[in-house]
Amino acid sequence: MEQNKEMTAQESLALIAETVNNSRKSIVKRSGKYMLVWGIALTIVSLLVFILWKSTGKEAWNYLWFAMPVIGLVPSYIMKSKETTHLPDNTVSRMLSGIWRTFGVFAVSISVFCILYAQFGSSFFTSLAIGVSLSPMILLLFGMAETISGVAVKNTSIKVAGVITGVGGIILYYILGNMSEDGIETTLLFTLAGIVLALTGVILQIQNKE
């Protein structure tokens, strides 16, 4: 790039558009990489919970869900430390990061609350007198986060995938739940969510190929 090249107005506008576009592509592509990692982490953990719960019949394997942040954060941290160029944040990457962090905080908070409710409901939470069904709530939150991500990156496939995972996931949850007494199979809905998240990451990487 030359600093003294005479530019026409048209060339200047084209340069601005191209530079901003290229810069945005590299930044959003990085977000896609992290979504892929978290999608794989969610798929692995949900499959592990499903297999262990199904084979042992012990519901306690659900505590493995709390390993999710570690399984997702460790590779994310390694990836970040290996980045040769520190990529800045722009509006889209900040929005994506905010959406999924909010989802994470809500999902973990609801999970902790539900576990406390299940363990000590009668002594601590009787006055609240509410029943909570954790999985559909998290599926709904996930679907919303996915759809809003699709809106942020202007991608219809991601928006549709969010609706399918959120709304379709809840419907499937009750269908699968009615099919068996223990409802272990409903864990596989999170495997589906993990695949959707990983695919979202792949879509973002392809869409923003430099």
Add this chain to the structure above:
Amino acid sequence: MFPKLDPLLHSELRLAVMSILADVTSADFTFLKKQTGATSGNLSVQIDKLAAAGYVTVEKGFKGKMPCTTCTITPVGMEAFQGYVNALKDYLPL
């Protein structure tokens, strides 16, 4: 009568740097170098010119043991960039 284009921004490399910085919170030198394809020396000179005009702030620090120069667009720079883009529109039949 067409409005006068800001001569500081009407340069390929400086305009590219300002376009990137207008879109991000801040960017480090290596990112700007990669995106513009400029040489370190040339980029450094142009960033200094933008900093001297108050369009960007330059912060020198370290990331681990590696030196790191971070550039951020200032409100003055943002205003100048928006003014430049608006002025460009007058030159084109948009």
